[in-house]
Amino acid sequence: MLTATGLTKHFGGVVALDDAGIELVSGQVHGLVGENGAGKSTLVKILCGVLRPDAGTITIENHPVRLTDARRAAAHGVAVVSQELMTFGDLIVLENLFPHNRMAGKRELARRAAPVLAELGLSAPPHARVGTLPLADRQLLEICRALLQEPRILVLDEPTSTLPREAVARLEQTIRGLAKRGLAVLYISHYLEDVMRIAQRVTVLRNGRTVLTGRETTKVSLGSLVEAMLGEAIPPTTPTRRPTSNGPALHLTDVTTPHLHKVSLTATAGEIVGLAGLQGAGHLAVFDVICGRKHPTSGQVTLPSGTTPRSFRQAVAAGVAYISGDRKARGLMLDRPVWENLTAVRSLGLGRDGALPPRRPRQARAQTQATKLRISSDLTLPASALSGGNQQKTVLGKWLDAAPTLALLDDPTRGVDVRARLEVHDLIRDLAESGRPVLIASSDLTELTELCHRVLIFQHGQITAELTDATEQDLSLAMNAGFARPTNTKRNAPRQR
Ligand SMILES: Nc1ncnc2c1ncn2[C@@H]1O[C@H](COP(=O)(O)OP(=O)(O)OP(=O)(O)O)[C@@H](O)[C@H]1O
Ligand SMILES: [Mg+2]
Structure with a gap:
C-alpha cells in the first residue's frame, strides 16, 4: 500500500x-x-x-x-x-x-x-x-x-x-x-x-x-x-522504599468544592500517594485546590510550608511543583529555548523584584538538569523542536530545578519511552526520599502500582477506598465499584479508609 x-x-x-x-x-x-x-x-x-x-x-x-x-x-x-x-x-x-x-x-x-x-x-x-x-x-x-x-x-x-x-x-x-x-x-x-x-x-x-x-x-x-x-537490555526497576523522612506534611481537611465533597487526606514527607478515579471522579480536582487554582467553599488545605494556597503563583512560591502531562497547555513555552524552559520556575520565584537572574548561571543550571534527565538535544533550540518525550522531561526538569517542597504529578510519563520512564520514576522516588510528599495521578495504572506507597480511590468527589500493595486490577475494580448504583444516593462518609 x-x-x-x-x-x-x-x-x-x-x-x-x-x-x-x-x-x-x-x-x-x-x-x-x-x-x-x-x-x-x-x-x-x-x-x-x-x-x-x-x-x-x-x-x-x-x-x-x-x-x-x-x-x-x-x-x-x-x-x-x-x-x-x-x-x-x-x-x-x-x-x-x-x-x-x-x-x-x-x-x-x-x-x-x-x-x-x-x-x-x-x-x-x-x-x-x-x-x-x-x-x-x-x-x-x-x-x-x-x-x-x-x-x-x-x-x-x-x-x-x-x-x-x-x-x-x-x-x-x-x-x-x-x-x-x-x-x-x-x-x-x-x-x-x-x-x-x-x-x-x-x-x-x-x-x-x-x-x-x-x-x-x-x-x-x-x-x-x-x-x-x-541497543541493550533494560536495567531492572528499583522498588519504592518505605518512607522514612519526617519533614512537613500536606494536609487536606474536609475540603469541599463543586467537584469535591469533604475530602480529607494527609501525605507525609517521603510518601508517594496515588490518586485514582474515572474521569471527573475528583482526583484531579484535588490538584486544583492544592495548587491554588480553585478555592474550597469549606475545609482547609495546609501545604508543607504551613501556608494555605491563595493562588497558583503563591502556591509555586510556597514550593508546590505541578507537573502535568498536558505539556502544551500547562507545561512549556514552546517557542522559547529549552534552557529557558528548564529554568523558568525558579527564575519566576527568584525574580520577584521583576529582574530575571543573569543568563549564564541559568544556562549552567539548565545544563545540569538536562544531563540529569538525559535530554541530549541542543538547549538553545526552541522547546517545540524536542521530541514529545524530551518535552515531557523538560517539564519535569523545570520543576525539579525549583527544589519543590511538594510535588503534584499528573501523568508525569505521558509519551515517555521505557528507559526514560524508569529514569523519571527514579527521580520521583528521589524527590520523595529527600523528604517531600508526592501526589500522583496517572492514566497508566501500572505506574501507580509501581510507584505508590498507597493509592486513594476517588468516586463522585469523595475518597471511597485506600489501597496498599494493589494490583492494576484492584485499582480498576475499586475505581469502578458500585457503578450500577444511582449517583444521587446520599453521600456518606468514605466507605473504607
Ligand atoms: N524542528 C526541529 N528542529 C530541530 N530538531 C528537531 C526538530 N524536530 C525534531 N527534531 C529532532 O529530531 C529527533 C527526532 O525527533 P522525533 O520527534 O521524530 O522523535 P520521536 O521518535 O517521535 O520521539 P518521542 O518518542 O519522544 O515522540 C530529535 O532529536 C528531535 O530533537
Ligand atoms: Mg514523537
Missing part, C-alpha cells in the same frame, strides 16, 4: 532520520517503536506532508508520490493523528471534526459524526467548546477527525497517551475493525504490550535508523523489542 525507503532528514546538526524505511500493507496494523527522539514523529510528519525529507522515496500503491503538503497527503488517503494534539480550543467539537467544511449545516455534520463518536465512546456534546474538554476527550476527538476523513492509510502517533484503559480497549477494537475493512494502519506507542497485541508487524527505529524492519509480532519477544530500541 505505502512504501517509504531511504528516508533521511536533518535538522541542522541533528540527524532525525537516517536511511529509514517502512512498508504499510492494507488490512494490517504496523507498529512503530523507538526511544524518545528516535525519529518516529519525524517519519510521521513526512508521511503527512508536514516535513519534506532530504532524501528518500515514498510510493503509494506502487506509484511514487510527492507528499509536499498536508492537503496532498490527505488527497492520497493519508490521515494522521499527531502526537502533539492539534485541536482548536476556541472552536466547538463539530468545527474541530470538520475543519474544512463550509458547506453542510451543523445538524448534518452532527448526524455524520454521531456513529464515529459513539464507536470511540466520545460523549462530549457536539457544541461543547473543545478548550473546556479534558485531555483524553481532545485526544479521542482528534482520532474521530482522522476517521471522518475516511482514509486508506491511518497513522496514529501516540494515540493513547492520555486515554484511560477503557478508551484504549475501545480504540483497539476500532483499529481492528478498520484493518479488517482494508485500511493500512501505522501505530506508534511507548506501550509496547499494546503494540504487540494490536500490530501484526513491527518496525523499530534507533537514532533515526530502522534497526528492525516489519518483523511479525508473533515472532519477536518484548525483551528483544526493547533491546532493539535501546
Whole structure:
C-alpha cells in the first residue's frame, strides 16, 4: 500500500532520520517503536506532508508520490493523528471534526459524526467548546477527525497517551475493525504490550535508523523489542522504599468544592500517594485546590510550608511543583529555548523584584538538569523542536530545578519511552526520599502500582477506598465499584479508609 525507503532528514546538526524505511500493507496494523527522539514523529510528519525529507522515496500503491503538503497527503488517503494534539480550543467539537467544511449545516455534520463518536465512546456534546474538554476527550476527538476523513492509510502517533484503559480497549477494537475493512494502519506507542497485541508487524527505529524492519509480532519477544530500541537490555526497576523522612506534611481537611465533597487526606514527607478515579471522579480536582487554582467553599488545605494556597503563583512560591502531562497547555513555552524552559520556575520565584537572574548561571543550571534527565538535544533550540518525550522531561526538569517542597504529578510519563520512564520514576522516588510528599495521578495504572506507597480511590468527589500493595486490577475494580448504583444516593462518609 505505502512504501517509504531511504528516508533521511536533518535538522541542522541533528540527524532525525537516517536511511529509514517502512512498508504499510492494507488490512494490517504496523507498529512503530523507538526511544524518545528516535525519529518516529519525524517519519510521521513526512508521511503527512508536514516535513519534506532530504532524501528518500515514498510510493503509494506502487506509484511514487510527492507528499509536499498536508492537503496532498490527505488527497492520497493519508490521515494522521499527531502526537502533539492539534485541536482548536476556541472552536466547538463539530468545527474541530470538520475543519474544512463550509458547506453542510451543523445538524448534518452532527448526524455524520454521531456513529464515529459513539464507536470511540466520545460523549462530549457536539457544541461543547473543545478548550473546556479534558485531555483524553481532545485526544479521542482528534482520532474521530482522522476517521471522518475516511482514509486508506491511518497513522496514529501516540494515540493513547492520555486515554484511560477503557478508551484504549475501545480504540483497539476500532483499529481492528478498520484493518479488517482494508485500511493500512501505522501505530506508534511507548506501550509496547499494546503494540504487540494490536500490530501484526513491527518496525523499530534507533537514532533515526530502522534497526528492525516489519518483523511479525508473533515472532519477536518484548525483551528483544526493547533491546532493539535501546541497543541493550533494560536495567531492572528499583522498588519504592518505605518512607522514612519526617519533614512537613500536606494536609487536606474536609475540603469541599463543586467537584469535591469533604475530602480529607494527609501525605507525609517521603510518601508517594496515588490518586485514582474515572474521569471527573475528583482526583484531579484535588490538584486544583492544592495548587491554588480553585478555592474550597469549606475545609482547609495546609501545604508543607504551613501556608494555605491563595493562588497558583503563591502556591509555586510556597514550593508546590505541578507537573502535568498536558505539556502544551500547562507545561512549556514552546517557542522559547529549552534552557529557558528548564529554568523558568525558579527564575519566576527568584525574580520577584521583576529582574530575571543573569543568563549564564541559568544556562549552567539548565545544563545540569538536562544531563540529569538525559535530554541530549541542543538547549538553545526552541522547546517545540524536542521530541514529545524530551518535552515531557523538560517539564519535569523545570520543576525539579525549583527544589519543590511538594510535588503534584499528573501523568508525569505521558509519551515517555521505557528507559526514560524508569529514569523519571527514579527521580520521583528521589524527590520523595529527600523528604517531600508526592501526589500522583496517572492514566497508566501500572505506574501507580509501581510507584505508590498507597493509592486513594476517588468516586463522585469523595475518597471511597485506600489501597496498599494493589494490583492494576484492584485499582480498576475499586475505581469502578458500585457503578450500577444511582449517583444521587446520599453521600456518606468514605466507605473504607
Ligand atoms: N524542528 C526541529 N528542529 C530541530 N530538531 C528537531 C526538530 N524536530 C525534531 N527534531 C529532532 O529530531 C529527533 C527526532 O525527533 P522525533 O520527534 O521524530 O522523535 P520521536 O521518535 O517521535 O520521539 P518521542 O518518542 O519522544 O515522540 C530529535 O532529536 C528531535 O530533537
Ligand atoms: Mg514523537
